[in-house]
Amino acid sequence: MGNTTVIAIAGPSASGKSLFASTVYQELVAELGGERISVLSEDAYYRDQSHLAIDQRVLTNYDHPSAFEHELLVEHLKKLRAGETVHMPQYSYREHTRVEETIEVTPARVILVEGILLLNDPALREQFDISVFMDTPLDICLLRRINRDIEERGRSLTSITEQYENYVRPAFFNFISPSKNYADLVVTRGGQNEIAIDIIKTKIRQLLAE
Template sequence: MSRPHIIGVAGGSGSGKTYFAKELQKMLGSENCSILYQDNYYIDQSARFDGDGGSVNFDHPQALDFTLLARGLQTLKMGQPLQVPIYDFVTHSRKTETLLENPKKVIIVDGILILHSKEVRAELDEAVFFDTPEDLRFQRRLHRDVHERGRTPEGVKKQFELQVRPMHDEFVEPSKRHAQTIVTDSGDYHAVLSQFTHRLQNTLPVR
């Protein structure tokens, strides 16, 4: 198999980037396309976590091990399988077990800060940034964190105001200058999905 084509998919929390990544994978086929999530690469915070909006800022680049993520992409580029770490958002620690990720023709890297990291950017072939209104991003994050991560609405709001918004303005928003494609439509990604799918199917080729 030829070297994987690596696509970075970035944007603010709740911007629609993960939906896009999953839909693109579905259209290309899971046998051709895999997704690596930034969220798997959080540094163990179990000793410091003191509540939402507390001393641990999950939206700051220092909360993530981008070096490990970049090395993982290099491993996949060499055609070797990768042991992907699993971060537990309930205990705020890294699990002992890992996920086995085999090289695919297309690898999508999904995360709010991946374009801020010079190490990760160096491994990408192209990048997409989802520029989505803040009110919509907050509603999506509220739903996710309450239903999937066991957090309270009050804690999610506090975290958004104290950490998510300022980190977005300082780190995430400026990183869109590194993207070749910027999606500003807050709802309909079908046209962009079709363009990416058609191009990748014809150039890789992916069937």
């Protein structure tokens, strides 16, 4: 797969990355077929913590680069470029560790990768041909995060706000915001920016037509 193009979609937690990637993917799959596009999530590469008790797992700073097994993600991207199938880990937000099941990801002409710290890691940046940063205001991200974590992850409001204050907000200023300088395209208004979605879709169509 020497002509594989890897597109990174980065930005703060709850900035609309997943929605943006999902919208691009679903609309193009409906138009072009799913065998030509694959998707990876950085969240799937949170380090396995099954060796720790649950009360220790919750103390992990999940917004720090050390929480991710980025070296495995780099390895998987290289294998996909080489035409090899990989098995992406799956992570349980309730149990704070990986589960046994994996998802098979097959090589494709275009690979979308979404996550908060993709552009912070130099080794990962080398794997990206196009980088997109979702520049969503932090207050909007916080409101989305509260709704998501309560409804989907069984979190309490107290735990969400404590994590945000102690880890999420500092990580944004220390790691995520500076990484915006490495983006080729900065997108405002989160995952609902239809113009930005159309730009990426047009670029992907051009790549697939080559």
